[in-house]
Amino acid sequence: MSPLDELRAAFKGDILTEDALGYDEAIARWAANAERRAKYICFVKGTDDVALALKFARTSGLKLAIRGGGNDPGGSSSQEGGLIIDLSRYLNVVRVDPQTKLAYVSGGARGRDIDLAAGEFGLAAVCGTVNRVGFTGLSLGGGFGWLSAEHGLSLDNIVQITLVIADGSVLTASSTENTDLFWAVRGAGSNFGVCTELVVRLHDQRPTVYSGFLTYPASLVGSVAELTEAWWKSGPSSKEGMIQMLNRGTAPDYKDSLQVIPFYNGSEAEGREVFKAFLDLKPDDATYEMPYHDLNSIENEGTKPGLQICMIGMSELQYSASVIKEAFAAISASSTPDLRVYMNFELFPRDKICEVAPDACAFNLRWRAFNVLALADWDSPSEEQDKKANAHCKTLVDIVTNSEPNPKDAKERVYGNYVGRGVCSTKRGERIFGDNYPRLQEIKKKYDPDMVFSKWLTIGPA
Numbered sequence: 507m508s509p510l511d512e513l514r515a516a517f518k519g520d521i522l523t524e525d526a527l528g529y530d531e532a533i534a535r536w537a538a539n540a541e542r543r544a545k546y547i548c549f550v551k552g553t554d555d556v557a558l559a560l561k562f563a564r565t566s567g568l569k570l571a572i573r574g575g576g577n578d579p580g581g582s583s584s585q586e587g588g589l590i591i592d593l594s595r596y597l598n599v600v601r602v603d604p605q606t607k608l609a610y611v612s613g614g615a616r617g618r619d620i621d622l623a624a625g626e627f628g629l630a631a632v633c634g635t636v637n638r639v640g641f642t643g644l645s646l647g648g649g650f651g652w653l654s655a656e657h658g659l660s661l662d663n664i665v666q667i668t669l670v671i672a673d674g675s676v677l678t679a680s681s682t683e684n685t686d687l688f689w690a691v692r693g694a695g696s697n698f699g700v701c702t703e704l705v706v707r708l709h710d711q712r713p714t715v716y717s718g719f720l721t722y723p724a725s726l727v728g729s730v731a732e733l734t735e736a737w738w739k740s741g742p743s744s745k746e747g748m749i750q751m752l753n754r755g756t757a758p759d760y761k762d763s764l765q766v767i768p769f770y771n772g773s774e775a776e777g778r779e780v781f782k783a784f785l786d787l788k789p790d791d792a793t794y795e796m797p798y799h800d801l802n803s804i805e806n807e808g809t810k811p812g813l814q815i816c817m818i819g820m821s822e823l824q825y826s827a828s829v830i831k832e833a834f835a836a837i838s839a840s841s842t843p844d845l846r847v848y849m850n851f852e853l854f855p856r857d858k859i860c861e862v863a864p865d866a867c868a869f870n871l872r873w874r875a876f877n878v879l880a881l882a883d884w885d886s887p888s889e890e891q892d893k894k895a896n897a898h899c900k901t902l903v904d905i906v907t908n909s910e911p912n913p914k915d916a917k918e919r920v921y922g923n924y925v926g927r928g929v930c931s932t933k934r935g936e937r938i939f940g941d942n943y944p945r946l947q948e949i950k951k952k953y954d955p956d957m958v959f960s961k962w963l964t965i966g967p968a
Contacts, residue, residue: 509562509565509566510562513558513562516558517548517555517558517559518551518552518555519548519549519550519551519555519595519596520548520549521546521547521548521549522546522547522549523545523546523547524543524545529547532547532549532590532592533547533584533590534576534812535576535577535578535581535583535584535811536575536576536578536579536809536811536812536815537577537578537579537581537813537814537815538811538812538813538814538815538887539579539581539814539887539892540576540578540579540580540581540583540584540815541581541584542581542584542585542586542587542588543586543587544571544584544585544586544587544588544589545568545587545588546562546588546589546590547589547590547592548589548590548591548592549592549594549595549596550591550592550593550702551596552596552597552702553668553670553676553702556591556700556702557670557674557675557676558674559589559591560591560670560672560674560700561674562589563589563958564672564956564958566589568588568589569585569587569588569589570585570588570589570590570591570958570959570961571583571584571585571588571589571591571961572590572591572593572696572700572959572961573591573593573614574593574594574614574640574641574642574643575594575614575616575638575639575640575642575643575644576594576640577636577638577639577640577643578643578923578962579815579816579817579926580817580926580962582696582961582962583643583961585961591700592614593612593613593614593640593642593700593702594614594640596614597612597613597614597615597702597703598612598615598616598619599612599615599619600612600615600619600623600624601623602623602624602626602627602629604627604629607629607707607708607709607710608665608705608706608708609623609624609631609705609708610703610704610705611631611641611642611703611704611705611706612702612703613642613700613701613702613704614640614642615640615641615642616637616638616639616640616641617633617636617637617638617639617641617644617802618637618638618799618802618803619641620633620641620706621633621637621798621799621802624708624711625713625797625798625799627708628710628711628712628713629708629709629710629711630653630708630709630711630798631653631663631706631707631708631709632649632651632653632657632658632659632660632663632709633649633651633653633802634649634650634660634802635650635651635652635749635802635805635852636802636803636805636806636809637802637803637806638806638811641660641704642701642704643695643696643923644660644923645660645661645664645704645706646661646664646667646691646692646693646694646695646696646701647661647693647695647869647921647922647923647962648660648661648693648869648871648923649661649923650854650859650877650921651802651854652715652717652747652769652771652801652802652854653709653711654747654854654858654859655742655743655744655745655747655854655855655856655857655858655859656709656744656745656771656858657709657858658858658859658861658862659859659869660706661692661867661869662859662862663706663707663708664692664704664705664706664707665680665706665707666678666679666680666704666705667679667680667687667688667691667692667701667703667704667705668701668702668703668704669687669691669698669699669700669701669702670699670700670702671698671699671953671954672953672954672956672958672959676702677699679691686949686952687699687949687953688867689866689867689868689945689949690867690868690946690949690950691868692867692868692869693868693869693922693939693942694868694869694935694939694963694965695922695962695963696959696962697935697946697950697959697960697962697963697964697965698949698950698953698954698959699953699954699959711771711798712771712772712798713797713798714773714796714797714798715769715770715771715772715795715796715798715801716768716769716770716772716774716776716777716778716793716794716795716796717767717768717769717777717793717794717796717801717804718767718792718793718794718796718804719765719766719767719790719792719793719804720765720766720767720768720781720784720785720789720790720791720792720793721763721765721766721789721790721792722763722764722765722766722787722789722790723762723763724762724763724764724834726764726787727752727764727830727834728827728831729787730750730764730766730787730830731764731827731830731831732827733784733787734750734825734827734853735825735826735827737783738824738825738853739824739825741855742853743855744855744857744858745770745771745772746768746769746770746771746780746855747768747769747853747854747855748766748768748769748853749767749769749805749850749851749852750764750765750766750767750830750850750851750853751764751765751766751767751808751848751849751850751851752764752830752833752834752837752848752849752850752851753834753838753841753847753848753849762838764830764834766784766789767804767805768780768781768784768793769801773795774794777793777795813883813885814883814884814885814886814887814888814891814892814895815881815882815883816881816882816883816892816895816896816899816926817879817880817881817899817926818879818880818881818896818899818900818902818903819877819879819880819920819921819924819925819926820878820879820880820903820906820907820917820920821871821875821876821877821878821915821916821919821921822851822875822876822878822907822909822910822916823873823874823910823911823916825851825853825876826909828909829905829906830851832905833902833905833906836898836901836902836905837849837902840898840901844884844885844891845882845883845884845891845894845895845898846882846883846884847880847881847882847895847898847899847902848881849878849879849880849881849902850878850879850881851876851877851878852876852879853876854876856873856874856876859872860872860873860874864940864941864942865941865942868939868942868945870939870940870942871919871921873919875916875919877921877924878906879924880898880899880900880902880903880906881899882894882895882896882898882899883895918938919937919938919940920938922938922962922963925938925963934963934964935963935964935965935966938963939963939965943965944968946965947965947966947967948968950965950966950967950968951967951968954967955967
């Protein structure tokens, strides 16, 4: 019996090869240019399947990738000619214990799964802002979202992690068990194993919040930016937040415009009072009091899967109206119908996040900077378009980071989930994790000295 036949005989889930029905769908990713033609796709049903797939990959000399949500445009969930451990088909369940306010989240569950499950009990987890994203990858990489100002990052709310490590062992990591692994995985993600379950802390959450879209024409961009600069400097409360999107270019109605997603964790009347100055500018107003579980879906329409994507993250210490104006002008000059260029600024108050020490876990971006994303998308594979997109995004990065006290820091100390291109690099991992990197190397040497897991912000063993 061949090694593949032995794997199939013991495997409880599904194994797809290139000639199998549904293969093309299985390798599809949010960013079409992140797709790779894997030799085997293993849809696992549990830890036993994961261990079997790991053993087969190692004995067959196959490179490995793990797929949860498949939303990283850098391709960390794909592997050309290799083996994919795919958690999305069967390990996508969320179980909520309302008494302990804990959610047991399978490794392939998405944000919407936990939003809906927790919402049935008047509870919520700290999720991201797009609910189709895999919750495990989001959380282990950090997890900024609308509730971060009140409850910290997604990973700050993890209480236990179940991992299948490189040798096939199943370990539980927490503050009392395998504490070194618990420290490392919260921030360094899939560098240490396949996460099959997270146990996360939930929080009481009112059923509705104020949010939606405010769309401003080009003529008001300067006014909105100046208002935002004053709002940010004033120190918004933990119930507030905002995302600003410069000239998304995804629909004719939004060309040469600035879209604002305001958030207030309260009623519409309260939210409109908080954001009165923004509303007084008379934007196209599509804000309202919505169910909380709908909040993380409002960006879904503008983040449809299947496009070619270029994404480069950076950080900004202080919101600057002049930077917004310059970036908007650059976007307006570069965005075309067949190459849409845009930029996101995530303005979530950071006090709660910064209460945690930078060395409390591997994730160490406990500073006052907020996340900024330069993005471009286009429809069909094109080397020329790819080069143009990358150049446009780098121009936007320079506009933001050159205004910072330390431009190099602003470029290199980037939120790991927003790195985009060039993820699989130990040098990049060293820059991202900073002072925490040497400890990560020691833990890598202990749990994965052969670097079986090396697809995301790679950690090299000591």
